[in-house]
Amino acid sequence: MEYMYDYDALWEMLHERRYRELRDAMVDMNEVDIAQFIIDLRPEEYAIIAFRALPKELAADVFSNLEADIQEAIINAITDKELAEIMSDLYVDDAVDMLEELPANVVKRVLKNTSPEDRKLINQFLKYPENSAGSIMTAEFIDLKENMTVEDAIKRIRRTGEDKETIYTCYVLDIRRHLIGVVTVKNLLLAQDDDSVTDIMDEDVMKVITTDDQEEVAYLFSKYDLLSIPVVDKENRLVGIITVDDAVDVMEREATEDFEKMAAMIPSEKPYLKTGVWTLAKNRIPWLMVLMLSATVTGTILGRFEEAFQYFPILVTCIPMLTDTGGNAGNQTSTTVIRGMAVKDIELKDVFQVLWKEVRVAVICGTALSFVNFIRLLIMNPGKIMESLTISISVLFTVLLANTVASVLPLLAKRLNLDPALVASPALTTVVDGIALTVYFMIAKMLLPI
Amino acid sequence: MEYMYDYDALWEMLHERRYRELRDAMVDMNEVDIAQFIIDLRPEEYAIIAFRALPKELAADVFSNLEADIQEAIINAITDKELAEIMSDLYVDDAVDMLEELPANVVKRVLKNTSPEDRKLINQFLKYPENSAGSIMTAEFIDLKENMTVEDAIKRIRRTGEDKETIYTCYVLDIRRHLIGVVTVKNLLLAQDDDSVTDIMDEDVMKVITTDDQEEVAYLFSKYDLLSIPVVDKENRLVGIITVDDAVDVMEREATEDFEKMAAMIPSEKPYLKTGVWTLAKNRIPWLMVLMLSATVTGTILGRFEEAFQYFPILVTCIPMLTDTGGNAGNQTSTTVIRGMAVKDIELKDVFQVLWKEVRVAVICGTALSFVNFIRLLIMNPGKIMESLTISISVLFTVLLANTVASVLPLLAKRLNLDPALVASPALTTVVDGIALTVYFMIAKMLLPI
Numbered sequence: 090m091e092y093m094y095d096y097d098a099l100w101e102m103l104h105e106r107r108y109r110e111l112r113d114a115m116v117d118m119n120e121v122d123i124a125q126f127i128i129d130l131r132p133e134e135y136a137i138i139a140f141r142a143l144p145k146e147l148a149a150d151v152f153s154n155l156e157a158d159i160q161e162a163i164i165n166a167i168t169d170k171e172l173a174e175i176m177s178d179l180y181v182d183d184a185v186d187m188l189e190e191l192p193a194n195v196v197k198r199v200l201k202n203t204s205p206e207d208r209k210l211i212n213q214f215l216k217y218p219e220n221s222a223g224s225i226m227t228a229e230f231i232d233l234k235e236n237m238t239v240e241d242a243i244k245r246i247r248r249t250g251e252d253k254e255t256i257y258t259c260y261v262l263d264i265r266r267h268l269i270g271v272v273t274v275k276n277l278l279l280a281q282d283d284d285s286v287t288d289i290m291d292e293d294v295m296k297v298i299t300t301d302d303q304e305e306v307a308y309l310f311s312k313y314d315l316l317s318i319p320v321v322d323k324e325n326r327l328v329g330i331i332t333v334d335d336a337v338d339v340m341e342r343e344a345t346e347d348f349e350k351m352a353a354m355i356p357s358e359k360p361y362l363k364t365g366v367w368t369l370a371k372n373r374i375p376w377l378m379v380l381m382l383s384a385t386v387t388g389t390i391l392g393r394f395e396e397a398f399q400y401f402p403i404l405v406t407c408i409p410m411l412t413d414t415g416g417n418a419g420n421q422t423s424t425t426v427i428r429g430m431a432v433k434d435i436e437l438k439d440v441f442q443v444l445w446k447e448v449r450v451a452v453i454c455g456t457a458l459s460f461v462n463f464i465r466l467l468i469m470n471p472g473k474i475m476e477s478l479t480i481s482i483s484v485l486f487t488v489l490l491a492n493t494v495a496s497v498l499p500l501l502a503k504r505l506n507l508d509p510a511l512v513a514s515p516a517l518t519t520v521v522d523g524i525a526l527t528v529y530f531m532i533a534k535m536l537l538p539i
Numbered sequence: 540m541e542y543m544y545d546y547d548a549l550w551e552m553l554h555e556r557r558y559r560e561l562r563d564a565m566v567d568m569n570e571v572d573i574a575q576f577i578i579d580l581r582p583e584e585y586a587i588i589a590f591r592a593l594p595k596e597l598a599a600d601v602f603s604n605l606e607a608d609i610q611e612a613i614i615n616a617i618t619d620k621e622l623a624e625i626m627s628d629l630y631v632d633d634a635v636d637m638l639e640e641l642p643a644n645v646v647k648r649v650l651k652n653t654s655p656e657d658r659k660l661i662n663q664f665l666k667y668p669e670n671s672a673g674s675i676m677t678a679e680f681i682d683l684k685e686n687m688t689v690e691d692a693i694k695r696i697r698r699t700g701e702d703k704e705t706i707y708t709c710y711v712l713d714i715r716r717h718l719i720g721v722v723t724v725k726n727l728l729l730a731q732d733d734d735s736v737t738d739i740m741d742e743d744v745m746k747v748i749t750t751d752d753q754e755e756v757a758y759l760f761s762k763y764d765l766l767s768i769p770v771v772d773k774e775n776r777l778v779g780i781i782t783v784d785d786a787v788d789v790m791e792r793e794a795t796e797d798f799e800k801m802a803a804m805i806p807s808e809k810p811y812l813k814t815g816v817w818t819l820a821k822n823r824i825p826w827l828m829v830l831m832l833s834a835t836v837t838g839t840i841l842g843r844f845e846e847a848f849q850y851f852p853i854l855v856t857c858i859p860m861l862t863d864t865g866g867n868a869g870n871q872t873s874t875t876v877i878r879g880m881a882v883k884d885i886e887l888k889d890v891f892q893v894l895w896k897e898v899r900v901a902v903i904c905g906t907a908l909s910f911v912n913f914i915r916l917l918i919m920n921p922g923k924i925m926e927s928l929t930i931s932i933s934v935l936f937t938v939l940l941a942n943t944v945a946s947v948l949p950l951l952a953k954r955l956n957l958d959p960a961l962v963a964s965p966a967l968t969t970v971v972d973g974i975a976l977t978v979y980f981m982i983a984k985m986l987l988p989i
Binding site: 117119121243246247250251256257274275278279293295310311312313314316333334336337338340341344345347348349351352353354360361362366367369370373374376377378380381382384385387388389391392399402405406407408409410412413414416417418420421423424425426428429432434435439442443446449450453454457458461462465484488515518519522526 | 567569571693696697700701706707724725728729743745760761762763764766783784787788790791794795797798799801802803804810811812816817819820823824826827828830831832834835837838839841842845849852855856857858859860862863864866867868870871873874875876878879882884885889892893896899900903904907908911912915934938965968969972976
């Protein structure tokens with residue numbers, strides 16, 4: 090189902106300097122796959138040679154799919170003229186993505202070889218805050234004037250469509266470039282040639298502002314099944330569009346970030362295999378450290394019940410089972426709630442509904458676990474009824490407390506404008522461990538002669 | 540940025556039976572939002588009244604955005620004629636989604652009120668396995684014949700485009716309906732009227748087969764920035780298309796499933812708030828039970844070192860810190876690797892690269908944690924140098940072992956064609972706990988007079 094190319098054959102052509110053959114083979118490929126071939130070439134010189142073998146009209150498309158380090162190597166190897174050609178063919182959003190990764194001296198040379206018009210646009214786009222709608226939009230859209238007919242519009246698309254990211258949604262602007270409506274190519278094709286664009290356009294435009302959060306923008310694409318969305322400034326002037334492929338990238342990246350945060354890591358910027366060992370360690374140590382030190386609290390609680398160990402060693406051997414079960418139950422709840430909030434299935438106003446649901450689920454799960462555990466303990470430790478009872482009742486209470494805390498904390502974090510993913514499983518574990526052990530020994534004191 | 544409607548005003552219109560006003564208000568709304576308004580209405584009778592107030596041409600669009608229980612209530616309330624109208628306007632993929640949720644007697648009535656042609660198609664689509672490309676495709680695409688000119692093609696789009704899910708990619712078929720190329724509306728608009736479709740079409744079509752996994756299909760959309768992809772049968776006959784909005788839904792659902800699996804839950808079919816307490820408990824108990832029972836192993840390991848407790852209680856109070864740290868470190872690694880595999884940043888062939896990277900990260904993280912822990916222990920327990928050393932060295936080894944196991948297990952699972960998400964954090968914890976404690980007491984035996 091994916092395109093399958095004979096990468097080995099390409100490699101041979103490159104190695105044996107059959108560049109014309111290589112060029113012809115690459116022309117038949119998808120630009121994403123050409124980029125993949127080039128990215129995998131080592132040493133870098135081969136990547137540069139392969140890239141330069143591409144015909145001019147493919148160069149920019151492939152270039153925008155490369156990774157920052159190879160882009161930099163290529164820029165440093167090509168002439169100003171080649172660079173200028175690539176820059177004139179790159180979409181503004183791809184140019185901005187690239188420039189954000191490059192060192193300052195390379196950026197300077199790139200901008201020097203960009204047309205003044207594009208340079209102005211790029212500099213403007215570079216200023217939008219990270220993770221904003223402005224930072225992922227592009228400037229290559231089709232704008233129509235309000236006095237155009239359908240025939241005029243189709244002519245304009247035919248004339249200017251070649252270089253646009255999408256031609257399927259066109260934006261109707263008034264004379265001061267305010268966005269007053271959208272019209273799709275479908276609308277245009279299904280209308281009469283002499284209809285006025287303003288008559289068939291949809292005035293009720295869904296749009297976002299440059300400063301809106303990219304995650305909210307991605308959510309709109311998923312909710313309303315959009316192919317693109319216009320981005321306006323505070324005065325409703327159209328400045329760019331976001332296309333669905335970029336929204337998909339945002340969704341994937343945001344989901345990955347949530348996975349990372351929920352596993353107690355600081356999200357990393359690059360793919361795993363491209364991230365250095367020191368960066369990975371730097372992203373992981375802070376939470377490991379916080380969690381390790383806070384586990385001391387659990388240790389202190391354990392220390393307070395030292396005598397109990399002496400008389401009932403079975404209580405000690407069950408500690409890992411108890412804290413693990415509490416951790417697992419809490420993890421199930423917090424993951425459910427955090428992901429539910431991320432996809433907007435759960436909102437702040439649902440807090441009591443969630444809590445009440447989790448309490449009931451905890452009673453069912455806890456009772457089942459408690460019962461099985463009681464049987465197991467009695468079989469493995471015949472006669473030790475009171476000890477088994479102590480441990481099993483503690484399991485039920487631990488699950489109950491774990492689910493309660495785990496359902497409320499993420500919603501509380503959201504309420505306080507913190508990221509709910511931060512109070513996921515690992516941060517919870519310490520809290521749940523402490524509570525579980527305290528309850529455990531309180532129940533032990535009630536039921537056993539300690 | 541989202542459409543904001545005055546839902547209270549709509550509710551008042553409904554309540555005061557101002558149905559004509561309600562209808563006019565709804566006509567101006569987006570169908571996703573109308574559906575949301577109807578879904579939130581209680582009791583169900585109101586939902587049915589609001590739905591019936593919709594004009595015919597909006598009914599199917601809104602209907603496909605409703606949830607199964609309300610769809611069923613509406614079907615049971617409307618006449619055969621109304622039902623037939625909705626069915627003739629529904630896209631096949633939406634009809635199939637709905638029929639999969641409805642009870643058999645309702646399905647029977649729905650199919651009775653569907654045109655024979657659509658019924659045949661629906662029955663065929665219902666047979667594709669769950670999670671296959673066939674199960675998410677739709678039949679409303681534009682097909683062009685190989686002998687058409689650009690002008691013919693545009694005429695055909697204008698004539699038949701109204702009811703298609705997308706008109707922007709058209710599929711060129713030979714006389715036996717084999718897929719021989721694709722042509723976009725952009726290609727058509729930018730070509731000359733008398734060009735032949737076969738001359739401008741792209742013959743190198745990216746396509747999937749009905750039985751391909753929907754997750755792989757979604758991956759193609761994200762990798763190649765597609766808007767739609769054709770679905771063919773084993774003989775390369777075009778049977779349907781998948782559009783990007785459905786691919787986005789698959790991506791979100793698959794990410795949610797991974798979150799659920801990695802938190803030791805069986806993925807649920809419906810959104811959280813719509814899932815019953817018993818179903819939630821049923822999805823959570825199996826893993827909780829398995830993990831609880833396997834934690835017994837850890838308990839047994841603890842039991843074997845009972846004497847050590849007597850002489851060095853400090854070793855016991857550090858157990859939660861040690862097992863938590865191992866669990867957290869392993870969780871970081873396994874989450875990174877599993878997510879990396881899900882987005883195809885990491886593949887099976889990278890196993891040694893991943894392992895080597897994780898070992899080095901573990902050495903850095905473990906050393907940092909170990910050092911801080913040693914200082915803390917010395918401050919809190921002056922003079923207990925050997926005990927502090929034992930515990931701190933164990934921290935380093937635990938992190939090292941946790942990262943090793945956590946980087947290899949998901950890749951091993953994949954190699955064995957198991958779901959990597961299943962060996963995520965909770966399942967790992969038990970393994971890591973056991974290893975950590977064994978190492979702990981081995982080091983204790985070496986360094987302390989036990």
